[in-house]
Amino acid sequence: MEKARRRATIIDVGRHAGVSAKTVSRVLNGEPHVSPAVQQRVRDAAASLHYHPNMLARALVRQRSMLLGLVYENPSASYVVELQRGMLTRLADTPYRLVVFPIASIIERSGEVAGLLRSAGLDGVVLAPPAADDLRILNDLASAGIACARIGPSRAIELAPSNIVDDITAAREIATHVIELGHRTIGIIKGHASHAASEARTMGYSQAFYAAGLPMRLDLVEQGDFTRESGHAAAERLLARAEAPTAILAQNDDMAVGALLAARERGLTVPDDLTLVGFDDSEISRICWPPLTTVRQPVFEMAREATDMVIAQLEDRPPLLRHDHPHDLLIRASTAAPPRS
Amino acid sequence: MEKARRRATIIDVGRHAGVSAKTVSRVLNGEPHVSPAVQQRVRDAAASLHYHPNMLARALVRQRSMLLGLVYENPSASYVVELQRGMLTRLADTPYRLVVFPIASIIERSGEVAGLLRSAGLDGVVLAPPAADDLRILNDLASAGIACARIGPSRAIELAPSNIVDDITAAREIATHVIELGHRTIGIIKGHASHAASEARTMGYSQAFYAAGLPMRLDLVEQGDFTRESGHAAAERLLARAEAPTAILAQNDDMAVGALLAARERGLTVPDDLTLVGFDDSEISRICWPPLTTVRQPVFEMAREATDMVIAQLEDRPPLLRHDHPHDLLIRASTAAPPRS
DNA sequence: CACACCTGTGTCAACGTTGTCAACGTCGGA
DNA sequence: TCCGACGTTGACAACGTTGACACAGGTGTG
Numbered sequence: 040m041e042k043a044r045r046r047a048t049i050i051d052v053g054r055h056a057g058v059s060a061k062t063v064s065r066v067l068n069g070e071p072h073v074s075p076a077v078q079q080r081v082r083d084a085a086a087s088l089h090y091h092p093n094m095l096a097r098a099l100v101r102q103r104s105m106l107l108g109l110v111y112e113n114p115s116a117s118y119v120v121e122l123q124r125g126m127l128t129r130l131a132d133t134p135y136r137l138v139v140f141p142i143a144s145i146i147e148r149s150g151e152v153a154g155l156l157r158s159a160g161l162d163g164v165v166l167a168p169p170a171a172d173d174l175r176i177l178n179d180l181a182s183a184g185i186a187c188a189r190i191g192p193s194r195a196i197e198l199a200p201s202n203i204v205d206d207i208t209a210a211r212e213i214a215t216h217v218i219e220l221g222h223r224t225i226g227i228i229k230g231h232a233s234h235a236a237s238e239a240r241t242m243g244y245s246q247a248f249y250a251a252g253l254p255m256r257l258d259l260v261e262q263g264d265f266t267r268e269s270g271h272a273a274a275e276r277l278l279a280r281a282e283a284p285t286a287i288l289a290q291n292d293d294m295a296v297g298a299l300l301a302a303r304e305r306g307l308t309v310p311d312d313l314t315l316v317g318f319d320d321s322e323i324s325r326i327c328w329p330p331l332t333t334v335r336q337p338v339f340e341m342a343r344e345a346t347d348m349v350i351a352q353l354e355d356r357p358p359l360l361r362h363d364h365p366h367d368l369l370i371r372a373s374t375a376a377p378p379r380s
Numbered sequence: 381m382e383k384a385r386r387r388a389t390i391i392d393v394g395r396h397a398g399v400s401a402k403t404v405s406r407v408l409n410g411e412p413h414v415s416p417a418v419q420q421r422v423r424d425a426a427a428s429l430h431y432h433p434n435m436l437a438r439a440l441v442r443q444r445s446m447l448l449g450l451v452y453e454n455p456s457a458s459y460v461v462e463l464q465r466g467m468l469t470r471l472a473d474t475p476y477r478l479v480v481f482p483i484a485s486i487i488e489r490s491g492e493v494a495g496l497l498r499s500a501g502l503d504g505v506v507l508a509p510p511a512a513d514d515l516r517i518l519n520d521l522a523s524a525g526i527a528c529a530r531i532g533p534s535r536a537i538e539l540a541p542s543n544i545v546d547d548i549t550a551a552r553e554i555a556t557h558v559i560e561l562g563h564r565t566i567g568i569i570k571g572h573a574s575h576a577a578s579e580a581r582t583m584g585y586s587q588a589f590y591a592a593g594l595p596m597r598l599d600l601v602e603q604g605d606f607t608r609e610s611g612h613a614a615a616e617r618l619l620a621r622a623e624a625p626t627a628i629l630a631q632n633d634d635m636a637v638g639a640l641l642a643a644r645e646r647g648l649t650v651p652d653d654l655t656l657v658g659f660d661d662s663e664i665s666r667i668c669w670p671p672l673t674t675v676r677q678p679v680f681e682m683a684r685e686a687t688d689m690v691i692a693q694l695e696d697r698p699p700l701l702r703h704d705h706p707h708d709l710l711i712r713a714s715t716a717a718p719p720r721s
Numbered sequence: 722c723a724c725a726c727c728t729g730t731g732t733c734a735a736c737g738t739t740g741t742c743a744a745c746g747t748c749g750g751a
Numbered sequence: 752t753c754c755g756a757c758g759t760t761g762a763c764a765a766c767g768t769t770g771a772c773a774c775a776g777g778t779g780t781g
Contacts, residue, residue, distance in 0.1 A: 046498075046524070046525075046767095048766095048767055048768085049767065049768065049769095050767080050768095058730080058731090059730070059731050059732080060731095060767085060768080060769095061730080061731065061732080061768095061769080061770095062729085062730060062731075064768065064769060065729095065730090065769095068769085071728090072727090072728055072729055072730085073728095073729070073730085074728085074729065074730090077729085077730085089523075091495050091498045091499040091524075092499050092767090092768080093440075093499070093501065093766090093767050093768070094499055094500055094501045095436055095439045095440045095445055095501045095766090095767080095768090096440050096736090096766070096767030096768040096769090097767080097768055097769075098436045098736095098768090099434075099436045099437055099440050099736050099737070099738090099766090099767080099768075099769095100735075100736050100767080100768050100769045100770080101736085101768080101769070101770095102736075104436055106479075119461075120461060123480070127480070127482055136479050136481075136500060137479065137480050138447075138477050138478065138479050139464070139468070139478050139480060140477075141468055154432050157387075157432045158432040158433050158434070158435055159435055159477060160434060160435045160436045182430075183387070183432075184387070296667055300667075322664075323663075323664065323667055326637055326664055326667065326668050327667050327668060327669065328668060328669030329669075387737095389736095389737055389738085390737065390738065390739095391737080391738095399760080399761085400760070400761045400762080401737085401738080401739095401761090402738095402739080402740095402760075402761060402762080402763095403759085403760060403761075405738065405739060406739095406759095406760090409739085412758090413757090413758055413759055413760085414758095414759070414760085415758085415759065415760095418759085418760085433737090433738080434736090434737050434738070436736085436737080436738090437736070437737030437738040437739090437766090438737080438738055438739075439738090439766095440736090440737080440738075440739095440766050440767070440768090441737080441738050441739045441740080441765075441766050442738080442739070442740095442766085443766075
């Protein structure tokens with residue numbers, strides 16, 4: 040086992056191969072105008088010295104760190120996994136690396152966020168909600184010259200490259216499905232207010248109610264924050280009412296699973312006693328029992344595409360400014376007609 | 381919206397405050413021996429220029445990038461989420477950042493891995509299996525002077541700081557539980573052979589069989605690779621046999637969930653028709669139905685602790701070399717006595 | 722044969738920051 | 752009054768790499 044010794048530099052390699060550092064640099068970066076003989080000597084020298092380029096020095100002089108960030112809020116949400124997979128898929132076999140920035144309560148600290156990203160030396164970032172909707176952050180990134188692309192913004196779509204799904208329509212469709220099954224007393228578990236998607240999805244639900252001639256029952260709207268625990272608590276509050284809903288619309292799958300557990304604890308069977316729907320088609324919506332009726336948002340594809348948008352900017356290709364992604368209503372086993380009372 | 385202009389440097393701040401760059405550096409790093417008046421001037425200047433230190437330059441001269449890596453193999457495995465959460469928890473409010481390195485087939489490419497980590501300029505890494513068991517990688521990291529700590533290695537424990545659970549005992553306990561319920565024909569779904577844990581867990585099962593006077597039925601051992609799909613396929617092979625097992629021991633929860641779906645497709649009810657256990661206590665083992673009997677490995681805590689070991693090395697504190705973590709047999713609803721045939 | 726141009730190589734200055742060392746006061750004590 | 756110590760500041764050289772430029776020699780063109 041070798042001792043930790045000073046890392047070989049490009050100069051050491053040069054000396055070893057009898058050429059200048061610059062020539063080594065040329066060989067290692069595949070630049071033209073180096074004779075084959077020298078190329079071979081340099082490669083041999085590099086190998087025998089176990090030379091590996093120092094990214095930091097390279098980053099400093101090139102003004103490119105090859106570091107991309109992913110900014111999101113809740114590290115345990117199941118869609119974060121998809122976000123990462125999407126980015127990593129695009130980044131595989133590129134020299135870019137992924138740095139993760141889970142940030143608690145982004146909105147209150149949006150002032151710090153850009154400074155954080157700036158001093159981390161990132162070349163670009165992918166912003167997930169709610170950062171994707173924060174104008175302050177967008178502005179600061181632009182002025183710092185950091186490329187960015189967004190996932191699921193609902194506001195100011197034109198300001199920066201965006202990957203969008205039509206939350207309103209998707210929410211309307213899933214609510215319509217529940218209404219058509221015959222439900223009339225329908226509870227809603229909203230996501231965190233800082234996410235613009237919460238508002239959009241609620242609007243979609245309300246459109247469906249309106250179209251069906253149903254009132255929008257504000258007393259059956261409970262606030263959650265996209266975590267399973269909050270879904271559990273919200274469902275408990277809904278199910279404890281005198282007039283308990285026969286169906287619950289949760290604004291993401293995590294909260295729906297929380298509601299599912301809450302229902303199970305009360306001895307209710309889904310979907311016989313309670314119809315339950317989520318949003319996102321995250322992995323757990325397929326794994327839990329019953330699998331959840333939900334709306335598929337192509338989070339993986341959006342993340343991959345967003346990453347591509349960032350890379351395009353870094354490579355001076357004109358980035359796509361707006362990519363509309365399709366959603367899909369997935370009817371699974373968690374929805375049924377309401378029980379006859 | 382401001383135009384992307386050149387980032388302010390420490391020199392600009394110095395000029396603006398009427399001091400040298402070095403003095404600015406001192407103020408910003410909280411070094412002593414700077415008069416309060418100058419400190420204030422420098423801070424004001426920095427704020428008015430929107431100055432943020434350039435981590436890359438700092439990294440170059442300090443030989444510290446403040447970047448820690450997480451090396452793992454399968455980006456979708458549910459325990460990777462726990463790994464990340466553990467690391468990020470320890471890293472919160474430190475200047476360190478997390479860079480993720482999902483690497484396909486680590487074992488075949490262990491030669492490249494260290495080079496990759498080295499040239500990324502990492503200060504340290506946390507190695508998850510199977511990288512944690514790869515001597516080549518350990519060796520290369522040591523010679524490159526990169527701090528490391530490991531999670532769940534089964535081999536060469538003494539070589540680098542390790543966070544371990546006793547896989548053998550844990551596996552023996554869960555197998556014993558199944559045997560005590562009365563099962564005699566027990567299938568096994570192994571994890572990927574490159575993970576030393578697969579071997580260890582299989583040994584634990586075999587000890588339980590031996591102690592109970594049962595033969596170790598090699599014909600009932602199926603190979604998986606820790607993914608849900610592989611668990612699904614392996615379970616199908618097991619259940620299609622003439623003498624199908626009444627219980628299946630899966631070496632992680634993902635594969636157990638795959639087996640659960642396979643059983644469901646065949647019309648089998650867990651646990652009435654088939655007893656099923658997993659390993660890891662990952663989130664999905666609690667969410668699926670029935671919730672899985674499994675062994676809790678404190679992955680979150682191990683990751684947090686491993687991160688602490690790395691940081692200790694970077695701060696020249698003597699790191700803990702070995703941390704044994706407790707496991708827990710969690711008996712849930714997926715296990716029951718075998719059906720009377 | 723002069724000239725432009727290309728190939729192959731080297732020199733040097735950046736990139737933004739911090740460590741080292743020296744210089745300049747000022748103050749307390751001998 | 753002089754000396755050493757200390758607090759405060761700056762000059763300068765790193766850190767490892769690449770971009771801009773220079774230069775030597777060869778090759779093709781008019």
